[in-house]
Amino acid sequence: MAVARAYLDHASTSPLRDAAYDAMRPYLESSFGDPGRLHAEGRATRVALETAREQVASFFGARPREVVFTSSGTEAVNTAVSGALARGGSGGHVVTTAVEHSCVRDAVDRGTTEVTVVGVDRFGRFDAGAVVDAVRADTTLVSVQLANHEVGTVQPVAEVCSALRERTPLVHVDACAAAGHIAVDFGALGADLCSVTAHKFGGPLGAGALLVRRGLRVPPLLVGGAQERTRRGGIENVPAWVGFGAACAVVDLATEAAAARMLVDLAAAVVDRVTGVERFGDGSLPNVLCLGVGGVEAEPILLALDQHGVAVHSGSACSSETLEPSPVLEAMGVDAERSLRISVGWSSATDDVERFVGVFPGIVERLRELRTV
């Protein structure tokens, strides 16, 4: 009999929620029209799409017209950064932080050479005042994350938005790691742009959104069609976006965050049980636990955990093909190149975490012994 796996890598991607899949199935199985068409098949998917837009808008505190669906969080971030820079004229100054996801870093670096990167403290947290102080007269964009994807630190983004509300630069908030785990209220935040993604909290792959403040126009990244009110060309991915809306509609943030925090606290018990293990980050994002393990590389631990049926992630790399030191840990001044990230989600159970807690100490001990032989 196959033993169920303990999947603790929700921050990479989460299984699809039943409610999302159920909502998607009609659009995979029978209702397939292009929502830009006038015939009955097109009108039916148009209705479904606009319902999904309302669900996404409602969940993220936005107006439906402020929601531009995209294929992913990465596409949303690329659209926000490229669009803000193109709008401001080429080569504008950008303020960002040292702990952003690589898609923010890379999109900014592609768009301009004038970048101020604000550092973080040992918890990976930036100072809102430092971000605001870095804004210059020629700053066109401030791009900050709502929560860190690697160490799970929630950032003082509301203070940044508030301080910059009357000033020139557009403020983009990358909320991809936060969405579905803590409240993201676009309207209350007062940001100009906000990127979210579905698949990290039980929505489908192929679904993200860029929230664009009412009245703001940023040029599209994907051109060639009037879809999404000319803000994103290409046929709408109705099944995926309907699933995104359905996932938004069923998340009970308070309950799920409390459950996640309980599980993460349970997993964090290994810090006390195993010498030389420390927690990185400040624990403010409820679903993420980032561990540094002294004297052992992260990958062998990951692989040994995997053999014991426990799936976790090591470090920040967005693809196994890059095994570079983590810029996030480096910015935190932490004496570790890579970390182990344990992350839970809607389908996680106490059993999953108990399995991790049960096997982790022995694995670390054995690997340390191998190292000293």
Added chain:
Amino acid sequence: MAVARAYLDHASTSPLRDAAYDAMRPYLESSFGDPGRLHAEGRATRVALETAREQVASFFGARPREVVFTSSGTEAVNTAVSGALARGGSGGHVVTTAVEHSCVRDAVDRGTTEVTVVGVDRFGRFDAGAVVDAVRADTTLVSVQLANHEVGTVQPVAEVCSALRERTPLVHVDACAAAGHIAVDFGALGADLCSVTAHKFGGPLGAGALLVRRGLRVPPLLVGGAQERTRRGGIENVPAWVGFGAACAVVDLATEAAAARMLVDLAAAVVDRVTGVERFGDGSLPNVLCLGVGGVEAEPILLALDQHGVAVHSGSACSSETLEPSPVLEAMGVDAERSLRISVGWSSATDDVERFVGVFPGIVERLRELRTV
């Protein structure tokens, strides 16, 4: 009892083939890992993804490493055009044609002001020699379609590629309308870049590919991750891309094209039965019939057909929100602003076309009477 609809708008989007959906379901229901991760869940989806890549490569005459998955044909085209222009340094000269899809036109216009647009004959066909002659010393990109999306004319793209093989500009072929309906052989064609999409021949939404000739590097459009060998950042849409591969694997081009041609010929009978109806295009793409109807607007015909259970498309607009004259018809010198497009696909049956042929004459007659009242 609900009467089944006659869906004749496959060139907009096609229902999902059973084989594609069956292939996707495990990746929607149980196997969900990030293929960039080292754990068992990630390794499983990585295998599925690479199998899909081989299926797509095989179907389009490419090597697996030449396949860069995208979220859509539009994303593939945008990546090709932006990438080719960025690679060649900004503002290079582009040669394209007057009948390209709006995503090619718009991506070219965004990237450069130096564009030569080659015209077409009354069938919407460009002359290969005219395209080649338009190439200058500073031309960085030639972008041509393999088949026209609106009138169904197959273009002399092989001749263009052959003539430019030893010359400087990159050649991009937009094969989105052709893919799955006629053979697309990337290797034999000798193009540098080729865009294809899944959903127009029974693959899922959320799936396209840019084929990139071996050894050629074009900068990515979506940055932020090493996915697709650093050619497209963002988590891989495993369910959609697996479905794309499965759709490629089951298409029997010769059989399906013959069936499509038979159905289109059946539909084309209305040209002889109704006065003032003419066929646009040369009929070389087997699945598309484009009709001009004298004396009546296209939209009322479309809506009347829809009420009779027949779904067709009017004109070239990529979204119902744009009701502008068709640039394709304009380039052909045709005396019509919009047309009716009847397009068939894998699920089409004789009944569907017979329904269209049965109701079309009466609808046109009635609308013409209304007009003369």
